Amino acid sequence: MTDISALERQILDTIASAADEAGLETVRVSALGKKGAISDLLKSLGGMSPDEKKVNGPAFNGLRDRVQKAIAAKKLELEAAALNARLASERVDITLPVRPEAAGTVHPVSQVFDEVVAIFADLGFAVAEGPDVEFDDYNFTKLNIPPDHPARQMHDTFYVAKQADGSQHVLRTHTSPVQVRTMLNQKPPIRIISPGRTYRVDSDATHSPMFHQYEGLVVDEVTHLGHLKWVLEEFYKAFFEVTHVELRARPSYFPFTEPSLEWDIRCDRSGGQIKFGTGNDWLEVAGSGMVNPRVLENCGIDSGKYQGFAFGGGIDRLAMLKYGIPDIRSFFESDLRWLKAYGFAALDIPTLDGGLSR
């Protein structure tokens, strides 16, 4: 009996002191292997009397079980230690930067374009487009600006070189020719907005020879100035994401509308930043009017039956106002720093449900 206790103590000590899995395996073989001490004991049971077996059987088996358990426990312990050691050796400097990935941006003009479309789409305005190089007839004459009309002087038109067929065309000075194209091709009711690039021979601190306009056109049998006012109010509220705006109309003149109006929005510029719906300043935001009956007729629409309004403003200008961009010319310089500062993330998609801006 004492032999067994001493043997058990000796084996368990050896297990406890095993330094690694290999050491532990040596212990296991010496105790439980074919020729191991415990295996020998178990084998000796075969030569014992039933009485001896009765006593030694449970003792030897119990010894075997305890040693097996101790080895298993030690094995787990050694494995955990080995894993810990490996993990410790695999440590990285997690403050190192990630692999380089460029962060792309969407230009403010595109973003504001999407914002404007989101708003007007909700009111059933389709998006109409036309070419940058435009017929003089569509850019001017059909819009009630005949060749010698003084209003042509206001337009500072770019002319494209005379073509081989003798024709000469202009870079559109506004997106109104898109209205002409729409009316020539579509019967009322019409609700469109026409955003796009426009060109004027003009370059200074507040003018760029290329800029972006959006225009709206509604032609049906009932739409009047009150609807125009409502649409603009709703638009600016939605666009500037404020609960209230105040607009002021001034009579103006555009050959393609009659009556013609320009709109100012009440704003507050006192804090260095512009706020809408409050304050004592007025800022011009749109030109507009009821479509001149002559224009309707020029486009094959019965002006006795149909009427409607048109309005327009600058997309670049909207972007400047909403996002605090100071200089229109900077829009087209492609300065990487500017593009990153004023650009929008790819997934910043303006929606009415999620909000136009963050």
Add this chain to the structure above:
Amino acid sequence: MKFPLSWLKDHLETDADVQTIADKLTAIGLEVETVEDAGARVKDFVVAYVISADKHPNADRLHLCSVDVGGKEPVQVVCGAPNARAGIKVVFARPGTVIPVSGETLKIGTIRGVESRGMMCSGRELLISDDHDGIIELPDDAVVGAPAATALGLTDPVIDISFTPNRGDCTSVWGVARDLAAAGLGKLKTPKVEPVAGKFPSPKTITLNFAGKPACPFFAGRVIKGVKNGPSPVWVQDRLKAIGLRPINALVDVTNLISHDRGRPLHVFDADKLSGNVQARLAHDGEKLLALDGKTYTLDSEMCVIADDTAAQSIGGVMGGEDTGSSETTTTVFVESAWFEPVSVAATGRKLQLMSDARYRFERGVDPEFVVPGLELATKLILEWCGGEPSDIVVAGEVPAWKREIAFAPGTVERIGGLKIEKERIVEILTHLGFSVAENGTALKVSPPSWRSDIDGAADLVEEVVRIYGLEHVPSAPMTRPNAIARPVLTSSQKRRRLVRRALAARGFNEAVTYSFIPRAHAALFGGGDDARQLENPIAAEMDALRPSPLPSLLAAAARNQARGFTDLQLFEIGAAFQSGLPGGQQTFAAGIRVGAGVRSWTKAAHPADAFDVKADVLTALETAMGSPMTAPIKAKAPAWYHPGRSGTLALGPKVLAVFGELHPSVVAAFDLTGPVAAFELILDAIPDSKTKKTSFSPSPYQAVERDFAFVVNASVSADEVVKAAKAAERALIETVAIFDVYEGKGVPDGKKSLAITVRLQPKDKTLTDTEIEAVGQKIVMAVAKATGGTLRA
């Protein structure tokens, strides 16, 4: 147009202050640009009297003055002005007054030990003149303690309004007053023009000499003899100066005054310099005229001139001639008051690139009924200022017809303007504006006045009514929603553009928007630069060509950014590429560039921009746009601005969808860029509409198997050929074929390369046995061998 308030008050009886007038002008469509009110700047300054001016006890050049500023006690002031002396009246600033020149508030100060309780001001300190040699000395009759503005004559604010091109009737102070009176801001009091009786028959006759429609249908004139030309009266000179005109002499000033006062351009000829009689006619082609601006103009047969018996002496309605203009020695004049066709004047002015006050008015339409009254008014003023004796008036032609009637249903105001206004009020507004209104059943018969040539229909009358009634009264009216829940509005091409834009931004590209016009030399590098795509009047010489692609502007932008120290760039633009100078000759491109040797990183070697980067960009963009995998074949060729061996074209049949690749080194060099540069041009308009719909999908329950093969093929064999052949070997089983290794070098014979593919087999009805897999493998090897001559690598 500028005018001082006092001039307006010659025509308008009103108590309204300048701000009220300015606000009303803007509200009725005569937009006020500025109100220059010098008086407002000096409103806190008062008139003071210098009682005594002694030497400052501690300074030789300073005066110690006692000044009466209208209070109980005189005020002690230290003043350094050399002209400070007892007995003069001065402009005085009390402590607390803001001094215009410095913007600072004046404080009680101590100067060389003596207290000074105010300041006597120079013209410069008040910003009313450059004079800073001494203090202002006011006239003796200035009232002590009263505002200095009055004594300084600064009570007359100048209003500057900008006109819309339709309001020719408002290009005069009279016209502005007329509109203000109609808007209820006072009463029009313009004196009626009285005729001046002629003393003798005009020695000059007038003829209108036109074959067709006369460019000058009505012409009145008269001779005034015995005039003495010289400076015009001071009040006239002051007025002209106030509106930015230079007084010349009485005979010229009279025309400028009447032009701005009444909107009636006139011309005064020196009659002694005219040979024979006067006629209006079209110029002869090539006829030359030295105009009053000192330039010689070459005229053509569409331009109207006023001529004498020998030659053209004035460009009708635009500018007089130098040779027959009035001078200090003029004693006999011929005064012209004519009416020119607006279109003719506009065309002439445009062709000659000549703007003048006369043209500005004639092309907007001047009052045809004021031709003779204008002449009478000029006669009266010339006689007053220069003396002389007038002839009878001679007239040629007739007042051009201007009377017309517009049928106007009063309900139109509400139908178009959204504003409910009583019929009586409508009639009243129109009448105040000079329209005559007659009842005609349910409608009105409205006749515009002679000065409103811009009115030609009911819509114009609506505008007149609502602008005078007040646009602020138009109530907002909600529009109907065509559908309770909004339907999609974007076209497929608009959606594609949006998707491609955001896909490229998601791939790290910064979107740029660049000018559509670029230097011709740049355009030429990209297949453009021909004559048909040039601008006739570019904003700058180096922006003269319509771009054939957005690439050149992106490359120029990249070069600018590199100059700022940003070497690695990804830029893209979605915009027009012009294939011709015709409307419709443009396509929408999504073009992008990747520039640079790659960002250095601790994780891996820098990766220079290459053809496979932009190939991935193009494929991603296309697949995003189409919503389905891009299966169009890629051809190893691209336009000349790409690297001939590192570029490709993606086309569906003959329709090119995209070109991409590394840019040709000579193009990179032309833009002074540090490369490499890889670029792509995606023709968004060429992308077919997406037809893919989601279909039902049932994954196979059987085990998929992957097998690798390495082939040795001729180096000229493209990877695509191998993949295609392998795929075709057993279409029902082979799901994908992917290239995972390309090798040339040791172990592979010269002129050959090794291409390794992995093939994924996906059975649909049973698990594959080893024998079946082996059989497919054999088929693949044979198919590749047949298509490319490749052999399995040992």
